[in-house]
Amino acid sequence: MFSQDAVAVSKYPLRERREQSLRAYLAIETFSRGASFAVVVHLSRVPIISRQPSLRRFAIGLLNGISVRRDARLFTLARGDVALVCPEMPVDEVDTVLKRIGDMFGIGRAALTGDGREALFSWFDLSRPQDVSALEQCASEAETAVEEGNATVRRPITARDVSIIAKTLETQPVAPFIQSQRAVSLAGAQVGTLFCETFLSIGELQRVVAPDIDLFAKPALFHFISRILDRCMLRSLAASGPQSVKPISLNLNIGTLFTPEFRRFDQVWHGAARPVIEIQIVDALTDTEGFAIARDDLKARGYLVLLDGLTPLHLAAIDVGGLQTDLIKVAWSRPQIEALRLRDPDLLRRRIEKVGRDRIVLGRVETEEAIATAVGFGVTRFQGYYIDRLMQAIAAKRRL
Amino acid sequence: MPASAAVDTRSKGADALLAEFLRRLESRKEGRLAVHVMLSRLRPFNRREHHLHAARAGFAQLADERRGQLFVLSNADLFFFFSKEVEGLVRSEIMRVRFLFTEDPIVAKGPDADGFITWYTVDRQYDALVRAARGASDSNAAVRAVTGRDGAWADLKARQKASSALTPELLDRIEAGLVQADLSSLLRRHAVCSVPNETSPEPRFVEWTVCISDLAQTMLPHFDFASDPLLFQHLTESLDRRMLALLAKPGGPLDGGDISVNLNVATLLSEHFFTFDEKLFTARRGCIVIELKLEDIAQDPESYEFARKLAQAKGYRLCLDGLTLWTFDLVDRGQLGLDYLKLNFDALMLVEAEERRAWLEDAVARTGPAQLILSRVESAEGAAFGRAAGVQLFQGRHIERLLAEARQRRQYVRLNRRASGDT
Numbered sequence: 019m020f021s022q023d024a025v026a027v028s029k030y031p032l033r034e035r036r037e038q039s040l041r042a043y044l045a046i047e048t049f050s051r052g053a054s055f056a057v058v059v060h061l062s063r064v065p066i067i068s069r070q071p072s073l074r075r076f077a078i079g080l081l082n083g084i085s086v087r088r089d090a091r092l093f094t095l096a097r098g099d100v101a102l103v104c105p106e107m108p109v110d111e112v113d114t115v116l117k118r119i120g121d122m123f124g125i126g127r128a129a130l131t132g133d134g135r136e137a138l139f140s141w142f143d144l145s146r147p148q149d150v151s152a153l154e155q156c157a158s159e160a161e162t163a164v165e166e167g168n169a170t171v172r173r174p175i176t177a178r179d180v181s182i183i184a185k186t187l188e189t190q191p192v193a194p195f196i197q198s199q200r201a202v203s204l205a206g207a208q209v210g211t212l213f214c215e216t217f218l219s220i221g222e223l224q225r226v227v228a229p230d231i232d233l234f235a236k237p238a239l240f241h242f243i244s245r246i247l248d249r250c251m252l253r254s255l256a257a258s259g260p261q262s263v264k265p266i267s268l269n270l271n272i273g274t275l276f277t278p279e280f281r282r283f284d285q286v287w288h289g290a291a292r293p294v295i296e297i298q299i300v301d302a303l304t305d306t307e308g309f310a311i312a313r314d315d316l317k318a319r320g321y322l323v324l325l326d327g328l329t330p331l332h333l334a335a336i337d338v339g340g341l342q343t344d345l346i347k348v349a350w351s352r353p354q355i356e357a358l359r360l361r362d363p364d365l366l367r368r369r370i371e372k373v374g375r376d377r378i379v380l381g382r383v384e385t386e387e388a389i390a391t392a393v394g395f396g397v398t399r400f401q402g403y404y405i406d407r408l409m410q411a412i413a414a415k416r417r418l
Numbered sequence: 419m420p421a422s423a424a425v426d427t428r429s430k431g432a433d434a435l436l437a438e439f440l441r442r443l444e445s446r447k448e449g450r451l452a453v454h455v456m457l458s459r460l461r462p463f464n465r466r467e468h469h470l471h472a473a474r475a476g477f478a479q480l481a482d483e484r485r486g487q488l489f490v491l492s493n494a495d496l497f498f499f500f501s502k503e504v505e506g507l508v509r510s511e512i513m514r515v516r517f518l519f520t521e522d523p524i525v526a527k528g529p530d531a532d533g534f535i536t537w538y539t540v541d542r543q544y545d546a547l548v549r550a551a552r553g554a555s556d557s558n559a560a561v562r563a564v565t566g567r568d569g570a571w572a573d574l575k576a577r578q579k580a581s582s583a584l585t586p587e588l589l590d591r592i593e594a595g596l597v598q599a600d601l602s603s604l605l606r607r608h609a610v611c612s613v614p615n616e617t618s619p620e621p622r623f624v625e626w627t628v629c630i631s632d633l634a635q636t637m638l639p640h641f642d643f644a645s646d647p648l649l650f651q652h653l654t655e656s657l658d659r660r661m662l663a664l665l666a667k668p669g670g671p672l673d674g675g676d677i678s679v680n681l682n683v684a685t686l687l688s689e690h691f692f693t694f695d696e697k698l699f700t701a702r703r704g705c706i707v708i709e710l711k712l713e714d715i716a717q718d719p720e721s722y723e724f725a726r727k728l729a730q731a732k733g734y735r736l737c738l739d740g741l742t743l744w745t746f747d748l749v750d751r752g753q754l755g756l757d758y759l760k761l762n763f764d765a766l767m768l769v770e771a772e773e774r775r776a777w778l779e780d781a782v783a784r785t786g787p788a789q790l791i792l793s794r795v796e797s798a799e800g801a802a803f804g805r806a807a808g809v810q811l812f813q814g815r816h817i818e819r820l821l822a823e824a825r826q827r828r829q830y831v832r833l834n835r836r837a838s839g840d841t
Contacts, residue, residue, distance in 0.1 A: 072687055075689075178587065307744075310744070319435075336748050336750070337750065341748070354720070
């Protein structure tokens, strides 16, 4: 996938220019007919770059290699995308590098060449005035985006922030921030509720307790806050008691299951419909012994245990069935499924069969395509915004 | 491999379940027997989880086969209820448990002066049984009462541990301190060796680690850096940066042979690693093994996949560290694209030797003998067990002892030669 050569290119001094100069360059430069083109590389569409910004440097290093060898110009667009303007250059030469970038980020061939919304590259034929206008438009949009983005820039969380947030949460009632989302099973035309996941809306809560802090910047510190939030939510639920006959699910840290707050919740909710406790796979693997104790204890008390935080890549690489939970929630990810299919067309099917289709709940379902793909694997349990809309439509139909 | 037997109900909840079970049993006492195994009375070094697991395993199996009901209480004691027909099986299980802990003072006293096992005929001794169950369930008070000094010691230890746990504020102080700290004196070496015979280990690479307990002692004595695994994880990201700085120093670990270092996935994708990598001679990359943790990979498998391809394309080798009896079978080395898997040796392997050896043989076959490292090998028995199962690569204190002995032998031979030359 990578070569020594590809990596070595990143050592060249970066020669990026800003989007203002791209528009100026386009205004003064005349391009010969037929051989000049530009490519915008939409690095902002690569999720891993937003998590690991240093990877951007690699991609730019590869493109920079072209601008060093040829008379091409590289411009940085403010959103994080880059534009490579190539006067009179063979397309194939650029295409090879772009293919390498696509491989690097695990982007399938379709996304490389496609002109859809999510394509990684946009091509512009600079001999056509409409393409030049489109490229100028691209630079302007990027500027607007960054201006809007600046309004919500938050600084990364520090360990000291955690203590301050913890103290705030001691006195902050969380009931207004509790929300729920239903998980359903689909059998033909029948839709049944599996459980209603009950959770604290972090976005809403953040606006109150830490509006200027990026809580997710450090996963370890966010986990610490999440344990405080667990206890706040359990206190609130114990105070309110069961409100519905439908089973709820709670996403809790393993440590929370041994706190007085959970014992109190357990006493108050005893006798309510069998609740589901969701445990994150990272939590389970960090403390396997604690997880085994908690899981067995929960099962003995009548809870269902769900393993959460998985993607198709987890299913492929880890035998998650071996963690012996009743249910396993896997987040929908088309790029991951496509990448796994390229690696081994039958891999996911085998993994799902091994785990057991009935144990899998497909999460983050936002399109019909997700449901169709999952049903193809024999999975019939779902959760996500698309399901919310589906349930609203069914409810509206019933009212008519 | 399951993380615990399916019927295992050990927990504070199990105490309540036992009380409930006893209430229901009151009207069905006839023909029922019970045994109380007081594992809480064992010395602390015998109460580690793998010991308790081994003690429970046979009862869990009997319960699985519906030959009785097992309750594992929060203080680790177990109660097993059964009918007369299975008494023989239960008695042999009790003998096995006694054998497991032969050297513990409470077991060594023998069955006549028994403070370890109590048998009950439920219809005649129901009240005594209820009292015993209540006593065991009231764990703090009960443990102190029955174990005397050991119980108080454990309570004190637990309380001190709670007061010296790592908090976010301390983490801030430690991180600030780490930016300036010179960790070179805290570096420790642990060789990974092939051990073709009992006396001559051949080093393949040397793992370099920062000794965390010494680091804690230097920076904040009396605080347990590893008390909170998630905050500790945060700390390891800072430690990674210091380790990379140490590796890059002239005269550092890289001046020797092949090495390994523990890093986080996020570090592999950080500017710190790219800078380290750029300064490294290309050929040296092939001498470095990067050790990762499964929970770190599970945090973000997409980033892992990316980091792995990048690192391997440059020539680094990757090892998955910290696998245990409970997590090894969860991993598919091929799918994760790893060069090595490191499995921690567990004393439980020797307790259930036949079964575990067959499992390890299979693990070696699946992983590849040149790809599986048996680590934390502290005794000759552990190394012999691994070799018998086909393991070729070892790490641990026992291996360090063998290396030191081999060095001494070589030195002795040299001295002898020199002495012969002089004469």
